[in-house]
Amino acid sequence: MTTPLLQAKDLRIAFYGVKAADGVNLEIREGEFLAIIGPNGSGKTTFLNLCTGYLRPSSGEVYLDGKPITAMAPRTIARRGIARAFQIPQLFLDQSVLDNLMIAVAAKRGIWVPFKALGAEGRRQEAEELLALVGLDREAGQLAGTLPEGRRKLLDIVIALALKPRLVLLDEPTSGVSTIERFTLMETLMGALRQAKVTALFVEHDMDVVQRYADRVVVWDSGSVMAEGPPSVVFKDERVLRNVVGVA
Amino acid sequence: MLDTLIPLAVDGLASAALIFFVAVGLTLVFSVLRVLNVAHGSFYSIGAYVAASVGLWIAGAGLNPWLSFPALILSAAIVAALFGPLVERCLMRWTYGKSEAIQILVTFGLFLILEDLQRIVFGVSSLAEDTPMQLLGSTRIGGVIYLNYQLLLIALAALVVIGLRVLLTKTRIGRLVTAVVADREMAQSIGINTNRVFILSFSLGVFLAALGGALATPTAGAAPGLGAETMVLAFAVAAIGGLGQIEGAALAAIIVGLARVLAIYFAPELDAVAPYIVMLVVLLIRPYGLFGQAATRRI
Amino acid sequence: MRAALFLIALVVLALAPVAAPWLQFVLTLAIAKGFAALGVAVLLRGGLISIGHAMFYAVSAYAIAFLARAGVNEFVLLLLLGTFASAVAGLVVGAFMVRYRAIFFAMLNLAMSMVLYALISKLYGITGGTDGMRLAVPSFFGVTLDKARFDTALYYAGIVLMVGVGYGVQRYLASPLGHALSAVHTNELRLEYLGVPVRIVLLIAYTISAALAGIGGAIAAMAIGHILPEFAFWTASGHLVLVAVLGGIGGVAGPFIGSLFLEVLHTVAVGITDAWNLIIGVALIGVIFFLPSGLYGLLRRRSGEPA
Numbered sequence: 001m002t003t004p005l006l007q008a009k010d011l012r013i014a015f016y017g018v019k020a021a022d023g024v025n026l027e028i029r030e031g032e033f034l035a036i037i038g039p040n041g042s043g044k045t046t047f048l049n050l051c052t053g054y055l056r057p058s059s060g061e062v063y064l065d066g067k068p069i070t071a072m073a074p075r076t077i078a079r080r081g082i083a084r085a086f087q088i089p090q091l092f093l094d095q096s097v098l099d100n101l102m103i104a105v106a107a108k109r110g111i112w113v114p115f116k117a118l119g120a121e122g123r124r125q126e127a128e129e130l131l132a133l134v135g136l137d138r139e140a141g142q143l144a145g146t147l148p149e150g151r152r153k154l155l156d157i158v159i160a161l162a163l164k165p166r167l168v169l170l171d172e173p174t175s176g177v178s179t180i181e182r183f184t185l186m187e188t189l190m191g192a193l194r195q196a197k198v199t200a201l202f203v204e205h206d207m208d209v210v211q212r213y214a215d216r217v218v219v220w221d222s223g224s225v226m227a228e229g230p231p232s233v234v235f236k237d238e239r240v241l242r243n244v245v246g247v248a
Numbered sequence: 249m250l251d252t253l254i255p256l257a258v259d260g261l262a263s264a265a266l267i268f269f270v271a272v273g274l275t276l277v278f279s280v281l282r283v284l285n286v287a288h289g290s291f292y293s294i295g296a297y298v299a300a301s302v303g304l305w306i307a308g309a310g311l312n313p314w315l316s317f318p319a320l321i322l323s324a325a326i327v328a329a330l331f332g333p334l335v336e337r338c339l340m341r342w343t344y345g346k347s348e349a350i351q352i353l354v355t356f357g358l359f360l361i362l363e364d365l366q367r368i369v370f371g372v373s374s375l376a377e378d379t380p381m382q383l384l385g386s387t388r389i390g391g392v393i394y395l396n397y398q399l400l401l402i403a404l405a406a407l408v409v410i411g412l413r414v415l416l417t418k419t420r421i422g423r424l425v426t427a428v429v430a431d432r433e434m435a436q437s438i439g440i441n442t443n444r445v446f447i448l449s450f451s452l453g454v455f456l457a458a459l460g461g462a463l464a465t466p467t468a469g470a471a472p473g474l475g476a477e478t479m480v481l482a483f484a485v486a487a488i489g490g491l492g493q494i495e496g497a498a499l500a501a502i503i504v505g506l507a508r509v510l511a512i513y514f515a516p517e518l519d520a521v522a523p524y525i526v527m528l529v530v531l532l533i534r535p536y537g538l539f540g541q542a543a544t545r546r547i
Numbered sequence: 548m549r550a551a552l553f554l555i556a557l558v559v560l561a562l563a564p565v566a567a568p569w570l571q572f573v574l575t576l577a578i579a580k581g582f583a584a585l586g587v588a589v590l591l592r593g594g595l596i597s598i599g600h601a602m603f604y605a606v607s608a609y610a611i612a613f614l615a616r617a618g619v620n621e622f623v624l625l626l627l628l629g630t631f632a633s634a635v636a637g638l639v640v641g642a643f644m645v646r647y648r649a650i651f652f653a654m655l656n657l658a659m660s661m662v663l664y665a666l667i668s669k670l671y672g673i674t675g676g677t678d679g680m681r682l683a684v685p686s687f688f689g690v691t692l693d694k695a696r697f698d699t700a701l702y703y704a705g706i707v708l709m710v711g712v713g714y715g716v717q718r719y720l721a722s723p724l725g726h727a728l729s730a731v732h733t734n735e736l737r738l739e740y741l742g743v744p745v746r747i748v749l750l751i752a753y754t755i756s757a758a759l760a761g762i763g764g765a766i767a768a769m770a771i772g773h774i775l776p777e778f779a780f781w782t783a784s785g786h787l788v789l790v791a792v793l794g795g796i797g798g799v800a801g802p803f804i805g806s807l808f809l810e811v812l813h814t815v816a817v818g819i820t821d822a823w824n825l826i827i828g829v830a831l832i833g834v835i836f837f838l839p840s841g842l843y844g845l846l847r848r849r850s851g852e853p854a
Binding site for chain 1: 715718719721722723724725726727729730733734736737738739740741742743744745748
């Protein structure tokens with residue numbers, strides 16, 4: 001068997017006695033779309049924070065391609081190929097949509113070009129292509145702060161994709177988006193992910209979205225993995241139905 | 249060595265007590281209003297000028313010299329009543345929730361205004377009035393002479409620490425203030441009149457700064473430029489203690505006072521630098537001060 | 548249109564001392580302070596407010612005084628070395644400062660500048676204490692000039708520097724590095740997650756801003772010929788922030804416009820009123836509350852809610 005792209009081994013962390021990660025073991029294989037579901041406060045976002053270096057586990061290891069990345073700084077982990085989109089989009093709100101993306105492109109290619117314009121050297125072109133890929137090209141000149149929530153989510157995700165990551169972590173990509181828009185957003189997103197050939201892990205509340213798009217589902221409960229498998233199997237599990245789907 | 253150091257320490261602590269009054273006001277205002285008031289030091293110098301003027305008037309009018317003690321406190325109260333509500337309502341409240349850069353600039357503008365006002369009203373000469381110090385005399389302990397007034401200053405500072413703590417924990421208004429500090433939005437939503445809390449807290453801060461200035465007149469008098477100097481010292485003390493921390497400011501004032509004493513004893517030219525060096529060292533080790541805590545951010 | 552305005556402004560600046568000779572000294576100082584205010588404005592772009600930047604102004608000025616004492620007596624050398632001294636000081640101090648934000652950044656800069664101020668005013672043997680240090684008239688590109696001619700040469704050199712260095716700063720701010728600096732202000736977390744070393748971005752900005760203050764300090768030192776501890780006092784730093792904000796931190800020209808405007812107005816006003824600080828204080832507060840457009844991105848609230 002090949003090395004998993006990302007592997008978490010026995011991750012543990014607690015806040016004020018609450019165990020947000022209580023021995024998490026998880027593998028993500030190259031090319032899959034893995035969904036994490038579970039009740040609020042079960043430690044899903046904490047897991048993303050642990051994988052990206054925002055939090056340091058009290059014990060356990062995270063491996064990328066079999067090499068430990070535990071407790072590295074977020075920027076180091078980002079450079080190694082894990083990008084992240086946030087539950088609350090993290091944008092440069094007072095810059096244009098295009099600038100937001102050009103900064104991301106520049107971050108990937110190297111920002112140490114002190115006297116070249118941000119849009120020079122093909123950065124503008126690359127950013128515009130990415131925007132077109134998710135249909136944000138018409139809003140390119142708008143300030144990011146003026147976008148509606150759904151478009152912000154999309155911009156946040158495409159910023160992550162601009163890093164050409166090997167793995168992208170999406171924290172509730174459809175939260176704050178209306179049910180009607182939800183599937184449009186997911187279709188655009190999946191198209192972009194496939195085209196960029198990125199492995200993705202997403203935390204999601206909407207069971208319909210999970211059922212339709214995930215290759216594999218991991219069910220979270222009280223800081224550890226309670227069940228995992230393909231959606232068709234997991235959603236037949238009595239415990240899952242009672243504890244997670246029923247609640248959500 | 250101790251024979252020299254102990255009187256020096258009393259000296260250092262007495263001057264630290266004066267800075268403490270200013271710093272604790274600054275810290276109190278910061279924790280309630282969440283604004284660092286760069287003009288805070290000006291209330292110290294205005295307090296000093298008002299107290300010196302009142303003191304000189306009492307002496308000139310031939311009144312009972314013991315009146316000069318309540319006059320010091322009354323002077324601070326006058327300054328607080330005059331400036332507290334006015335500045336808070338007309339200026340400070342427009343800066344709530346704005347970026348630190350805006351807050352610092354607006355209060356720097358206030359500083360410039362107050363400096364000129366003070367110069368226009370009181371002129372550019374310094375005033376001295378030391379009746380209270382003369383009245384109290386001195387005590388001789390173990391062959392060393394201590395000014396009673398300095399001992400009084402240290403005692404008053406201790407009293408202010410205790411008084412503020414009691415005020416904040418035992419009184420109704422104090423608990424309202426504490427609630428606003430803990431969670432402004434929540435306090436508003438449960439019907440606390442936050443405006444009143446802001447006015448009162450700011451005025452109390454002004455009073456404490458002016459009190460520091462008033463109490464300084466018997467030993468140091470009032471002079472132009474005092475506001476700017478006091479401001480940075482109070483900053484340093486508040487930052488060392490941790491912004492918003494009353495006991496922190498007290499401990500910081502003691503540390504700074506003693507650091508200056510050591511500086512005067514071992515390297516006199518470093519006297520003025522000592523507080524800032526202490527501040528740099530403390531903030532490099534504990535960025536949020538001795539008693540301060542970092543704000544956490546959710547993502 | 549903008550190019551035409553810019554050219555007209557330059558011509559007016561160049562001709563002003565011919566029409567009114569007393570203006571030359573005022574304008575030279577205004578350009579000097581403009582450089583320092585530009586340094587402050589660069590940091591403001593990153594959301595960092597320094598109320599201690601006069602220290603770099605003073606570092607350069609005192610470095611020049613020491614160099615002159617050691618026998619260096621050439622404008623170009625003094626300017627370069629003075630600026631270099633400030634840049635090095637900025638690099639060293641900045642290495643500590645970039646760990647802090649907001650109030651703490653402002654306060655630590657303040658503390659640092661007060662350490663410098665206190666040291667300069669106390670160390671009589673080295674710095675002349677509160678008497679300051681005198682500076683003889685240097686040669687200009689190898690040519691020995693009398694005081695009046697040197698001052699004129701210095702003024703025009705200042706204008707050339709303003710245009711040249713200003714252009715460089717403009718290019719820097721428009722580059723990915725400059726955009727990353729603004730991005731620190733709006734969303735540091737996102738920047739970190741883009742793999743950008745935020746502290747290095749800030750350290751570069753801090754060093755540049757110190758060097759800019761250094762250019763200003765060098766020009767001021769040579770224009771005044773007498774260097775005092777007050778160069779480093781915190782109120783001087785406060786004035787630099789004031790100038791940067793009054794002029795607007797949106798463009799590179801802003802701080803210079805603010806500085807020229809204020810210095811000329813000051814010179815005129817001193818003859819009429821003695822409440823100059825009061826007027827400036829009111830004006831500053833007025834600009835902040837009623838002319839937010841002059842403040843560019845500053846007035847936007849934290850965490851990026853639209854203004």
